[in-house]
Amino acid sequence: MSAEERKLKRALSKVEVLESMLEDKTRDLFLANKDLRVANDYMSAVLEAMPNAMLLTAEDGTIQLTNSAACRLLECAAEEIVDRPLAEIVSDAAPDDAGGEGVESTWTARGGTEVPVLVTASEVGEGGERIYVGVDLRGRKRQEVELRHHQKLQAVGELAAGIAHEINNPVQFIGDAVYFLQEAYQDLQAVLDKSGILIEAAEKGAPPAAAVEEAREACDDADLEFLEERVPKAFECVTEGLSRITQIVAAMKEFSHPGQVEMTPSDLNRAVENALMVSSSEHKYVADVALELGEVPEVNCFISDINQVLLNLIVNAAHAIGEHREEGQRGQIDIRTFVDGEDVVVEIADDGPGIPEEIKDRVFEPFFTTKDVGKGTGQGLAIARSIVVQRHQGKLDFQSEPGQGTTFSIRLPLGSA
Secondary structure (H helix, E strand, C coil): HHHHHHHHHHHHHHHHHHHHHHHHHHHHHHHHHHHHHHHHHHHHHHHHCCCEEEEEEEEEEEEEEEEEEHHHCCCHHHHHHHCCHHHCCCCCCCHHHCCCCCCCCCCCEEHHHHEEEEEEEEEECCCCCCEEEECCHHHHHHHHHHHHHHHHHHHHHHEEEHHHHHHHHHHHHHHHHHHHCCCCCCCHHHHHHHHHHHHHHHCCCCCHHHHHHHHHHHHHCHHHHHHHHHHHHHHHHHHHHHHHHHHHHHHHHHHHHCCCCECCCCHHHHHHHHHHHHHHHHHHCCEEEEEECCCCCCCECCHHHHHHHHHHHHHHHHHHHHHHCCCCCCCCEEEEEEEECEEEEEEEEEEECCCCCCHHHHHCCCCCCCCCCCCCCCCCCHHCCCCCHHHHEEEEEEEEECEEEEEEEEEHHHHHC
């Protein structure tokens, strides 16, 4: 074999080796692409199957990827979301704010509709990308509103007999006053009739002695001096009774007002007075109430919810006193309002038995109650804390010493007003 043939053979051998290597690489690349396609299909399927909204952002905060749940929540097509800055959608939760437990945020859907969302965020890879997962809270918010309204109606229902009694008292003395005025009118009518006869007789000349005597007797029977003293007081009773009924009805109307869509500036002192009036039948027989209402500014809040919190705390204070006092003994409920820094504070203190140390950590647990079966659901304080803390970004705390009583403190931020 000549030198040329040997070179050609070696060249052909190298070509065969290269072809084999190329075939191996091509096969590996094909398999890798196939695995990548499978992985992409799998990831797409997972994203589409997710019930919660997902947004993937690049290091600069622009959205790179989303899923159908996010499109439904934001009422946008995927191409309307991708490449938009995250800040245009997530209005009030910075990336670092959405930790492992999540934070409540607001996402802006098509047309500017604000959607409450529970957001969790995490970094992916080393390029600064982040994944945001948002749970739509609209259904939960509706359930919370319904639960609060149900608890409010339940509280009103439990107080209904007492409220009826509170209204019945002024109705009774209005009735007594009206009955007295009716009798007084009949007596005065007799005086007027005899006086008319006397006047006619006088106009014709000297009145006969009989007419004068009848007029005098009518005046004596009517007891004009007594009527002069008592009739104005009867009218005062009617006016006061009607005013009392008007106050009770107004307080009930304000307390039972349906949940508000938006916060409004509200007078917490008036809310305290309304709650006291609605709950009067619960505390008037067991405790004296001392009010120290300071000059506090109006607070932006859902006042119907705050009414519910105040009512719950006042009734709880009355029950704590009533259940641990001997018959005839009265307790004390002190209510204060004041400004402390950036908060308006409402304190409700009672001199009841206090809260035992072993259950202090459970006071705000849903369904936990120390009351007898049928007297408490354990929902009141749990809902109260949800209203103050979650709905108003405030604080609801208490201090208690066994045998010394309990003080609950509601703090609502002035900054939201």
